Amino acid sequence: xxxxxxxxxxxxxxxxxxxxxxxxxxxxxxxxxxxxxxxxxxxxxxxxxxxxxxxxxxxxxxxxxxxxxxxxxxxxxxxxxxxxxxxxxxxxxxxxxxxxxxxxxxxxxxxxxxxxxxxxxxxxxxxxxxxxxxxxxxxxxxxxxxxxxxxxxxxxxxxxxxxxxxxxxxxxxxxxxxxxxxxxxxxxxxxxxxxxxxxxxxxxxxxxxxxxxxxxxxxxxxxxxxxxxxxx
Numbered sequence: 001x002x003x004x005x006x007x008x009x010x011x012x013x014x015x016x017x018x019x020x021x022x023x024x025x026x027x028x029x030x031x032x033x034x035x036x037x038x039x040x041x042x043x044x045x046x047x048x049x050x051x052x053x054x055x056x057x058x059x060x061x062x063x064x065x066x067x068x069x070x071x072x073x074x075x076x077x078x079x080x081x082x083x084x085x086x087x088x089x090x091x092x093x094x095x096x097x098x099x100x101x102x103x104x105x106x107x108x109x110x111x112x113x114x115x116x117x118x119x120x121x122x123x124x125x126x127x128x129x130x131x132x133x134x135x136x137x138x139x140x141x142x143x144x145x146x147x148x149x150x151x152x153x154x155x156x157x158x159x160x161x162x163x164x165x166x167x168x169x170x171x172x173x174x175x176x177x178x179x180x181x182x183x184x185x186x187x188x189x190x191x192x193x194x195x196x197x198x199x200x201x202x203x204x205x206x207x208x209x210x211x212x213x214x215x216x217x218x219x220x221x222x223x224x225x226x227x228x229x230x231x232x
Contacts, residue, residue: 028225035073045227059093087132101134147179165203
């Protein structure tokens with residue numbers, strides 16, 4: 001085995017070990033259009049979680065998030081994905097109690113591995129994480145604070161039709177809702193029976209280095225993401 005292949009093998013091994021450590025833990029998948037080595041992609045993204053059920057009888061949550069994104073091609077087959085912006089959280093209990101946390105800082109990170117690229121077909125494996133830290137609120141004078149942690153691993157495949165590049169895939173995801181009622185802190189996870197989801201999306205080329213991405217997720221949650229992307 002050559003030194004080059006050996007180096008790639010160890011990079012892949014470390015990445016997959018990192019995924020396994022976080023596997024028991026959704027976020028947009030970005031699609032299969034990745035930057036090449038030393039290329040930079042910048043973009044603006046909006047992500048809406050319309051409904052995500054929490055474990056046991058803790059109700060559900062929603063979230064709206066807006067990001068500035070950067071993706072950098074470390075190698076032709078590996079990209080690093082970063083994002084920063086703002087987001088909110090709306091939590092609903094079965095008894096119809098509502099907690100609304102307004103927009104504040106949100107950020108995320110992840111990476112993608114190109115598994116296959118030939119004959120207009122691409123296959124990509126990805127890991128993404130988003131953390132949302134909205135502004136605190138008060139209920140009957142008691143401070144309420146929340147954090148949303150959104151994790152996923154995914155596998156996608158696309159086919160280039162020229163005018164559009166549709167893709168489809170699957171993911172394993174988990175959302176953690178961390179809530180402070182005064183000084184009392186509790187972590188509520190998303191429904192473990194709704195961890196597997198389907199992904200369907202489109203990349204729509206506008207110019208050679210500009211494209212729009214549309215992506216929906218189903219089964220594990222009801223969510224939709226849209227972004228405009230610029231390659232440098």
